[in-house]
Amino acid sequence: MDTTMNRRRLLTTAALGGASIVSATALGSLAPEDALAAPSLAVEPGAVDPHFVEGRVTSITGTMLLVTSSDSSLHSIRVTDGTSIWKLRPTTFDRIAVGDGLYARGVRLPDSTLAAESVWVNIVNVRAHLAAIGRNVLHLEHRGQRIVGHVVPGTTAAVYNNTPAVADLSLLRIGRHVQVIGAWHPDTNEIDIATVYAAA
């Protein structure tokens, strides 16, 4: 906890411009061409992306996740300090559980493990109709199936007509079309809602 506070203080000072800066010119340019020239595996057009994995977590060993993909292939994913982990909100590695679904993007290493840079756990993207609204619950109708969307106070946001997100969901209309990004409760028809996109 102490190290987290110290680290955050360091980062805050740097962001606000209070820290002295190592001479930037000595370190090279910010041009996109240089940044994107980093070597990576050559991927043929139309081939499966080696730097992306989706599937369900079957075991967790140390910082390695073993994931079974939807085409039944197995992948090892290595999670580091620099990996972002999303499970409804930015969170830490200890929140990942066996049985969670995930998307992971990173760099495929020569030993064919994926060094993950971003992991999104149980992320779902649902285009549905709003069938009913309950207390902190949205009932969604998705291709004839019913999905229960839980509104999480403090986290759930609404984007109306592509304007900046707000926490106020009261402008949603029953019967209208919505798009929901959320976190699935594995093996149920329930999700926690991160963002609702709707027309107001």
Add this chain to the structure above:
Amino acid sequence: MIQVIAALQPLLIGAVLIRAAAVKLAHRHAADSARRSALVPLVGERRAPVLYRAVGCAEFVVGALLVLPPHAWPEAAAASALAVGFLGYLGYAHRAAPDSSCGCLAAARTPVSWRGFARAGALLAAGLLATLATEHWLPTLAAHPRGGSAILLAEAAVFVALSPELDRMWLLPLRRLRARLTHPLAGGSGVPLHATVQQLQQSAAYRRVGVLLRSDVTEHWEEGELRLVCYAARYQGRRVTAVFAVPRLRYEPDAVRVALVDDATGATLLHIDSRDLDPPTDDPPATVPGAGPGPVAVEALG
């Protein structure tokens, strides 16, 4: 009493059958509805609309016979047979093609659910009851106007409640009213993280360093009226943390600042304030081929 109820059934069944027949025969999207239904796996895509229309014709004939005088029990028996056929079709659709549309009472897509089964069962019960009747519904209704109307209204309400196609006429407006009265989603407060991310992505600082970012948001915290959002990044081969300072309570992408902090040494490698960056300039207007630069353009360049 039973006689009264039984005599009134043909009116209700007839109305339902004629409405179903109208959808199958006269609706603009009847052919599409046929192709979305479970008739396709049953008889193939080419014959499904034909069978759909044939069923519609049968429904219309039976419905008309039930409504028009005189009363004859074979009409009610035919309606019961149709209801048995519906139940069988629904059972097949539920097993073989659960994604298909019912196509019974409306052309809109309606998956087969327990309400469809209940409705077909109610139709069968009404048909069997109608075989017990001895006279046409019209004299019965004339003899018992209030009681008869009450029975008919109650049965019609049951049918409407069991029809998912008609939900948007009564169920959704009721739900909207309830939401307007109880405000179930009121009470959201605070600025969501998503709003801060949208704002920082609009800033000039992000346009400069965005290409270096490797991850999604790793952590965030609030410091006064700012929110600090961190991403992992790579800068000249070093692993760094890109930390953005974004105004939390107002929308001002120009006030966004970013610093790149080396993960290993903690040194700040770069700091950018959006306000210091030049706003993006417009591209010079493309010249029309064949026309030289106009006098106004030449003056501006000079």
